[in-house]
Amino acid sequence: MKLHGYWRSSASYRVRIALAWKGLDYEYSPVHLLKAGGEQKSAEYSRLNPAKLVPTLEIKDPNSGEHLVLNQSLAIIEYLDACFPEKRLVPESxxxxxxxxxxxxxxxxxxxxxxxxxxxxxxxxxxxxxxxxxxxxxxxxxxxxxxxxxxxxxxxxxxxxxxxxxxxxxxxxxxxxxxxxxxxxxxxxxxxxxxxxxxxxxxxxxxxxxxxxxxxxxx
Amino acid sequence: MKLHGYWRSSASYRVRIALAWKGLDYEYSPVHLLKAGGEQKSAEYSRLNPAKLVPTLEIKDPNSGEHLVLNQSLAIIEYLDACFPEKRLVPESxxxxxxxxxxxxxxxxxxxxxxxxxxxxxxxxxxxxxxxxxxxxxxxxxxxxxxxxxxxxxxxxxxxxxxxxxxxxxxxxxxxxxxxxxxxxxxxxxxxxxxxxxxxxxxxxxxxxxxxxxxxxxx
Missing domain, CATH: 1.20.1050.10 (Glutathione S-transferase Yfyf (Class Pi); Chain A, domain 2)
Known part of the structure; x- marks a missing residue:
């Protein structure tokens, strides 16, 4: 699992909390939002997220084994909640x-x-x-x-x-x-x-x- | 079921689509966002939504019968999807x-x-x-x-x-x-x-x- 984020990005911060809360290990790949006009705008990063925003989570889907590239912090956290339902962040009710x-x-x-x-x-x-x-x-x-x-x-x-x-x-x-x-x-x-x-x-x-x-x- | 909304509000529009998609009948209560400085800022409406934004959905919870006052269009639509799962808008996968x-x-x-x-x-x-x-x-x-x-x-x-x-x-x-x-x-x-x-x-x-x-x- 690899999280592409930036230390001060709120959206990256959310996903870091969710991953830590669920005890999931991951590699952290910094994307500097200010250096060189913003690394999130690079061709390489845009392939991971065409919105040119952090974070992106790369993950092997635990059900299919497929390599997924996920964007949008709330969509990522809802996905993590569905796949790793211990310590749910969105209650079932x-x-x-x-x-x-x-x-x-x-x-x-x-x-x-x-x-x-x-x-x-x-x-x-x-x-x-x-x-x-x-x-x-x-x-x-x-x-x-x-x-x-x-x-x-x-x-x-x-x-x-x-x-x-x-x-x-x-x-x-x-x-x-x-x-x-x-x-x-x-x-x-x-x-x-x-x-x-x-x-x-x-x-x-x-x-x-x-x-x-x-x-x-x-x- | 009563939807408080404004014809041109995007967030109201989303909930109207979801309700119509699921074939759910509702009363529509207009909240004019421009008249009188914005009716959404009135004391009466603020009690329904302290964020002073539209929409608000008032609904009797089909499970408990409780009267609910729901805000935030995406939260409302996820709730409707859970309670009225026919024609789901968020797929189960x-x-x-x-x-x-x-x-x-x-x-x-x-x-x-x-x-x-x-x-x-x-x-x-x-x-x-x-x-x-x-x-x-x-x-x-x-x-x-x-x-x-x-x-x-x-x-x-x-x-x-x-x-x-x-x-x-x-x-x-x-x-x-x-x-x-x-x-x-x-x-x-x-x-x-x-x-x-x-x-x-x-x-x-x-x-x-x-x-x-x-x-x-x-x-």
Whole structure:
């Protein structure tokens, strides 16, 4: 199994958490998103993912033995959950799964894609926005997303986002909190979220997956 | 069953397609995203969805009889697929499901959230960008996403996005094509995508779900 990712990419971070959570060993192949205009845009990497985004997971399908090249972090994690169902991240109950996926998508669809590297590059590049506007942009979308997330957690949270089991919602939350802290966003208005994050940050799988613990950290 | 949506919202459009595809009857409750500063921001609607986004589906869970309030279009559709498994939109095979979800997320995570109404409002509002820059923004992200999608389809497509069965990938593609056409984006560079779209546009469920066929069309 080989994961192509970047230490600071939220989507790579999600898959690292899921793999560590399930105790699956893998080789990590760094794709530097900034060097040489972005290694994810190389012809070699584009063959693995025509969207030119990380991560990509190469894996031998445990059922057929076929070599698979998978993209999109949430699709990868749902696949891992189906093939390695121990320590499920998406619960089997359709109702609980809907809550979990809603929280996951709040982070992975309604926050991360708007505030990720390529969008920020467009803002400061094509639109020539100063750093101040870039930071206001990040802060605006984080605030929108975390406010909604906090309101949802007040109904769903136990020790973690949904009850007392780690789920895909937790896997998607932690990378966005890492980003928010990186940009010095004040999280004190989200007490339920902070309490969940504190519990998650103690878990070995979440520690192993942290950006600073990757071989390409600070590269 | 009650769907709170807006005729032109891509995420509402996806759920309308899924409901029609599965032959499920529902009441449609329009939430106007522009009138009065956006009805989705009202206190009443925020109780249904603290993210202040459409759609919301209210449904009586067929297993427990419990009244559920569900948000996030993809979470809703996965729930419908689990509870009403006829005419599945996410195939049971983990490998095929991964392909389907990857294509779905290409549209629903990596395109739609970057080019939706609230982001465009931020560009022309807070960032005071002229209409010309707004259109360039839309065109840029549509081009990025459709180019990757076309490359994927060359490996996965049959009559539809993945083989000859309608899937969640098709459900997520059609609303983004509707938007692209609305902004006069040239689609001739995506022949595989266009061929799939042509086949999908003939299906009664996709016709019933079209924005112009909703009670709030042009409101």
């Amino acid at each position: 359709p109702v609980v799964a809907a809550l979990v996926r809603t929280l996951a998508l709040d982070m992975a669809a309604d926050l991360q894609p708007i505030a990720n590297l390529r969008v920020l590059q467009y803002l400061t590049g094509q639109l020539q926005q100063p750093d101040e506007q870039k930071l206001a942009w990040i802060s605006h979308w984080v605030t929108q997303a975390f406010s909604a997330f906090e309101a949802r957690l007040q109904k769903t949270a136990g020790k973690y986002c949904v009850g007392d089991n780690v789920t895909l919602a937790d896997v998607c939350l932690i990378p966005q909190v890492y980003n928010a802290k990186r940009f010095n966003i004040d999280l004190s208005g989200y007490p339920c979220l902070c309490s969940v994050v504190e519990a998650l940050e103690e878990l070995p799988a979440f520690i192993a997956a942290r950006p600073e613990n990757q071989i390409d950290a600070n590269s | 983990p490998v095929v499901a991964a392909l389907v979800r990857t294509l779905a997320l290409d549209m629903a995570a990596d395109l739609q959230p970057i080019a939706n109404l609230r982001v465009l409002q931020y560009l022309t509002g807070q960032l005071q960008q002229p209409d010309e820059q707004k259109l360039a923004w839309i065109s840029h992200w549509v081009t990025q996403a459709f180019s990757a999608f076309e490359a994927r389809l060359q490996k996965t497509a049959g009559k539809y996005c993945v083989g000859d069965n309608v899937t969640l990938a098709d459900v997520c593609l059609i609303p983004q094509v509707y938007n692209a056409k609305r902004f006069n984006i040239d689609l001739s560079g995506y022949p595989c995508l266009c061929s799939v779209v042509e086949a999908l546009e003939e299906l009664p469920a996709f016709i019933a779900a079209r924005p112009e066929n909703q009670i709030d069309a042009n409101s």
